[in-house]
Amino acid sequence: LEGKDIGKELEEELTKWAAKRGNELTRLREMERYRKEFLGNVSHELKTPIFNIQGYILTLLDGGLEDESINRVYLERAEKSINRMISIVKDLEEISKLESGELTLNPEKFNVVALVQEIADSLEMKALNRGIKIVIARSKDTPIYVSADKKSISQVIVNLLVNSINYGKDGGTTIVSFSDMFDSILVEVSDDGVGIDQKDLNRIFERFFRADKSRSRESGGTGLGLAIVKHILEAHRQTINVRSKLGEGSSFAFTLDKA
Numbered sequence: 001l002e003g004k005d006i007g008k009e010l011e012e013e014l015t016k017w018a019a020k021r022g023n024e025l026t027r028l029r030e031m032e033r034y035r036k037e038f039l040g041n042v043s044h045e046l047k048t049p050i051f052n053i054q055g056y057i058l059t060l061l062d063g064g065l066e067d068e069s070i071n072r073v074y075l076e077r078a079e080k081s082i083n084r085m086i087s088i089v090k091d092l093e094e095i096s097k098l099e100s101g102e103l104t105l106n107p108e109k110f111n112v113v114a115l116v117q118e119i120a121d122s123l124e125m126k127a128l129n130r131g132i133k134i135v136i137a138r139s140k141d142t143p144i145y146v147s148a149d150k151k152s153i154s155q156v157i158v159n160l161l162v163n164s165i166n167y168g169k170d171g172g173t174t175i176v177s178f179s180d181m182f183d184s185i186l187v188e189v190s191d192d193g194v195g196i197d198q199k200d201l202n203r204i205f206e207r208f209f210r211a212d213k214s215r216s217r218e219s220g221g222t223g224l225g226l227a228i229v230k231h232i233l234e235a236h237r238q239t240i241n242v243r244s245k246l247g248e249g250s251s252f253a254f255t256l257d258k259a
C-alpha cells in the first residue's frame, strides 16, 4: 500500500513537472514567435524607404542630376525617406529601452496643464496646416500637480496629440481635458477625426499595427507611437483607454498620480 502511495505521489510530481515544462516551452515558443514577427516587421518597415532612396539616387545618376528641375525634387524625396528611417529607428530604440526595462523613471512633481500647453504650442504649426485647433479645457494658471517622469509623460502627450492631428479632420478640433479621480487625474485627448473601427480598437496599441495604413504612412507615422504610449504608462502603473467611432472621432484617456 505504501508503495502504491509513493507511486501516486511520484506520478503527481511528474505531472506537475511536465505541466511546468510545458508552460515554459509554450512561453519560449511564444517569445520566439514574437521575436521573428518583430524582426519581420522591422525589415518590412525599413525596406520601403531604403528602396525609395535607391530609386531616387539611381534616377539622379541616370541623367537626373543634370536636369535642374528634377534633381531638387528627387533629393527632397530622398531626404524625406531618410527622415522616415530616422523616426523608425528612434522609435525602435525607445521601444527596446522600454521593453528591456532599461528606462529608469524619475518621478517629479509638475503641472500637467502647463506641460500640455507647452506641447500644444510646439505642435501649433502642424495642427494649423490642417486647420485643426487644439483646445485645452483648463488654464495653466489653475495648475494640476501630478507625480510622474516628466520626460516620458511628455512623449505620451506628444504622441496622442500628433495622432489627433494626423487622424483628425481638416478644420477639426482636438480637446484636452482633465478630470479629478480622487487619487489620480484623468487626462483625455479627444478628436473629431476619422475614428477607429471597433474591430481594430484592441489592436491599435500593438507594435506596427495600423488601422489606417495610407494615412499613417503619408503622415510619417511609424506604427509605434501608441505601443510606446502604452509601455510608458504601464511602467508608471497607469492605464489608458480608448473610445472611438468610425467617422466621428476618437478619445484617448490616461491616468496619472496626483502629487
Ligand code: ADP
Binding pocket: 159, 163, 164, 166, 167, 168, 191, 193, 194, 195, 196, 204, 205, 209, 210, 211, 212, 213, 216, 217, 220, 221, 222, 223, 224, 225, 226, 227, 249, 250
Ligand atoms: P502611427 O504611427 O501609424 O500613427 P500609432 O501607434 O500612433 O502609429 O497608431 C496606430 C494606429 O492607430 C494608427 O495607424 C491609426 O490607424 C490608429 N490611430 C491612432 N490614433 C488615432 C486617432 N486619434 N484617430 C484615429 N485613428 C488613430
